[in-house]
Structure formats: structure tokens, C-alpha cells
Amino acid sequence: MAKTYKKPEALSEQVTHYCPGCTHGVIHRLLAEVIDELGIRGRTVGIAPVGCAVLAYNYFTFDFQEAAHGRAPAMATGIKRVRPDLMVFTYQGDGDLASIGMGEIIHAANRGEKFTTIFVNNTVYGMTGGQMAPTTLKGQRTTTSPAGRDVEDVGMPVKMAELISALETPAYITRQTVIKPKYIVRAKKAIKKAFQYQMDRRCFSLVELVSTCPTNWGLTPVEAIKWTEENMLPYFQLGEFKTPDEVEED
Amino acid sequence: MGKILMKGNEAIGEAAIRAGCLNYFAYPITPQSEVAEYLSRRMPEVGGVFLQGESEVAVGYMLFGAAGCGARVLTTSSSPGISLMSEAISYISSAELPVVFVNIVRGGPGLGGILPSQADYFQATKGGGHGDYRLLVLAPSGVQEAVDMVMMAFPLAEKYRNPVMILGDGLIGQMMEPVEFSDHLKSEPSNKDDWATNGMDTRNRKERNLVKSLFLDAELLEEHNLVLKAKYDRMKQEEVRYEPYNLETDYRALVVSYGTMSRVCKTAIDNMKAEGIEVAMIRPQTLFPFPIDPIRAAAAKDGCQAAISIELSMGQMVEDVERSVQGKCPVHWHGKAGGEIPTPEEVVDVIKSLIK
């Protein structure tokens, strides 16, 4: 579908290093389109995670900082506190956000920091070779759960969108996916809404994106989409979990 | 403005504001929580940013983010907190960001105690985090000097685009002394448009800026490390600071001591002078870069029978003293690490036992 559009200005010319069938590329494109449409490229600062997207800044054409593993929300806090006029987003995987960076994301969300988090949930540590993540599904085999995730031993997969929605502070929290065109349209809308809330200085916003990692799942890109639909979507349900409007209407 | 009586920790907070630092992130820890308490009041008055982070780990990266977009930033903490910030300090050093850290050192290791200590000397000067990085480390010996060093620290951090650490101790943080504040500094790092992620519109440029520490290519990482090394070498050339004491006499021993401990040593040296025994001291005001050449020259002087590193630790700075003296005379160590400060009498006895 990308061919029907021209390249967004916020996206660079570089060819990405992502594997075939990986959703990181689609998500980058959506972000770039939203940034173009809102006309905020000149005042946006992205924060790249430690994970497969560590080099994400190579694919964008605006200011970027590169985080330490899991710390992007603290960095975004620092930026927004001293420069509330800048548009700031963190781009984080599930190892980055839901494991090592759990403390930083929860507290940033709870303080209501006015930045946006793009949370790419692919159930594994992609960059380091497909180890188990906090989001790995029950029974899912990974390189550190060769017999499948044993929930008696390590607990159930963490549902970040639901967890953060439980915080009282107003926020926009949604879970979307990009595995099919119909979902992509909704995901883009959600990203745009999240940035809009930030622009209006209303609230913290988090868009969780149910994503693929065909390489570490040992599947073809097509199989990976099917696997995502059959296994991830029933557990990681799509939808809007929290919007600032509900809270403010009370 | 004349002199006012202030507690060290509060004076440090006020000095930051005078230095044009209007952004403060911190996590409470004894014996320096008064800085946060003071600035939680003062920052709103001057339109600044005060934020109590959820941990020192997070605070370290709040500083990274804020400094990365060109803001002048400060944190204060004490030993266990600095351990947690050490990850960020490594990243901040690599990303070449100007940040000022104040460590009001307490006893360690582990939870240790809350009394004064200098046991974080290695952590500050040799790196508590990973990789080849150096902090510019300033060591005040009283409240006025702490204030002056805070004022100095920001321009130094910006000159080198490198973190600066002020290594105090619990006594300096807690005691009250008369202080005078100099004029306000200009509040913005001067060359920040060249590197800060402050938004392309802000700097009216088409090129974007990138703040990062990853260099996957061996050649590029080598080059990056050489750039950092060149800065550290320049610091060694340009930033060595120390106070000589009684160095113009025919001294029989050379004391090397800094911070609170050096004040006791001065009293001991004065007392020995009254008895007719001359002892000199070099008080490093920068711990990195270390005053290597002045110490070597002083130790090499005829009649100097011993160099003694006197410190509130189990013997850390003594390694730098040894490396400075280079065998020109025997090197000894004396110190305590539990939180008690050796008395002048104790210091006199130690020095006497080492000289003829």
C-alpha cells in the first residue's frame, strides 16, 4: 500500500535494517505520516530504545535521542519538563518497556508526563535473539523458554495497556495492531490522536501496537500475521482503554 | 550582596540558581535531602523546574533528556544514589552532555552510614559506570568553596560538554558557614545549537541533531573514544586546581588531603608549626584531573621524608598520590571510613611517627 503514497518528509531515504515481515517499518511510516500531517517535524524529538529499533533515528529526519535500555520515559520526562513546547515520543519494545523499563514507564504515566509512547509488543526480545519477554504468551517457545512459557514459574504475560489504564491520572491508552490494512488505518488514527493530546498538553498517551517478529518466531511473514491474529489478539485485545475525556467528564 | 549564614546543602541549591541552572531533578537521600527541599521552594519562585524522580536511575535519564535538549541541569545525591546514577553517567559522558552532579558522600559500602566520608573517591575519579569515561571532579572543603564550585561547574561542564561532579561530604552539606554569592551567570549553554535536540525550528536549521552513544563500527567507536580522550587530556592540561599550604617552608613531610579532612590537617600543620616542625600540604581541589606534577615536585624537595595521604576512606586517593610521587619519597596512608573524622591530635601523631 505504501506505493500509493509519496514518502513522508519525516521519513529518511535510508533502507531499514528490519527483517522481512517485521512491523517496525510499518509503524515508522505511520509515525512519519502523522508528524507530517500535524506539521510538527521541526519541533519533534524522538527517543529510540535499546532493541531492534535502536537505530530508528536513521529512518527519520528530525531530532532524536538514543536511550539506555528501558530509560526512554525518564529521558522524555526530562525533555518535556524543560521544553514543554517540544513534541516528544518514546519508541519502545516489550523488553525495553515492560521489563527493564517498567518503573520508568509507570511513573512517567502516573505523573501524567505530556509525551507519547509507541509501544511495540512482539512478545520477544528481538534484537538479542528471541529470548522470553514479560509479554511472551503462555506456552510460547522462545530461546530462554525452550519448553514454552511456564506461567507457574514466571507468571502470566503482562498486559501493559490495561496495567497503565488502572492509574488514576488522565491518559490516552490504546492497543492497536498493524498486521492488516484495516488495522493499519485504525492504528494511524490512534497515533494521531495520541500526538494531538500531547499537542493540546492534555495527557500522557500510549499506543501499544501488537507486532510481529517472524525471525525469532521461526515463521514466514505470512505465517507470522496468522499467528499474531490467532494467538496474540485474543489475549492482547485491541481497543481504547482510557481516554482523558472519560476522566474529565466525571 | 554581603555574607549570609547558610547550611551547605541549601547554599548549594541557591548557588545553582545563581549559576543560571533552573532545572533540578533528584531523589531524596540523607545527608543531602535539604538541597531538594530548598529547591522545591525556590525553583517555582524563579520559574524553574523541580522534579522529584521515582529513583536515581530515572533521575539520571531525566538529566540526560534535559541536558540533551540544551538545558542547564543539576542533581544532588549521596553515595547509594550515585551508584544508581552511574549507568546514566556513562551514557551522558558518551553522549557528551553537560550535567552537574553533586555527591554529598556518606559512608559505605552498601547502605553504610549517613556520616561524612570520602569513600566514593574511586567511583568519582575512576568511573562507577562502564566504559572509558572521566568526570571532572571538584572537591570543596567548605560551604563557600562548595558555592564557588557550583558556579564554576556549569561553565566547565559546557566548555567540555562533559559531566562535572562535585564531591562533597556529609559535613559540608550539613554545616552552616557564612557565604557570599557572586553574580548570576548567563543561563544557556552557548554552542548548544550545534548538538542539542532542541527542535529544528528552535535553532532555525534544516539539519537534525542526534544525541547518542552507540557506535557499532569499530573504527567509529575508536574515533569517538579518541575524541573523549582528547577532552580528558585537555582537562589535565587546563583544569588542575589545588591549594598549597605551608609549601614555602623547609617541610619534613607532605600531606595530601582534600575536603573536610584537609581542614583538620591544616589545624594539625599549624599546631606542629608552633612546636617547630614544618609540614606542608597540597589540597587537591580537582580530584580529576589530579595535581600530579605539583605533588611530585613537592615530594621531591630536599628534606621531605614522607608523603601522607590522609582521607576519609580505607585508602583510595593514596593510589593517586603514589602515582604522583613516583618513588621520590615513601608514601603512606592514614584514614577512617566509619564516619568519624580523625582529630588534629591524631593527625599530628601519625605525621610524627613517620618523620625523624
Ligand SMILES: Cc1ncc(C[n+]2csc(CCOP(=O)(O)OP(=O)(O)O)c2C)c(N)n1
Ligand atoms: C542494561 C542492558 N541490558 C541488556 C541489554 C541487551 N539488550 C539489547 S536489546 C534487548 C532486548 C530488546 O527487546 P525488546 O525491547 O522487546 O525490543 P525488540 O528488539 O523486540 O524490538 C536486550 C536485553 C542492554 N543493551 N542493556
Ligand code: SF4
Ligand atoms: S528480529 Fe524481529 S523485531 Fe527485530 S527486526 Fe527482525 S523481525 Fe523485527
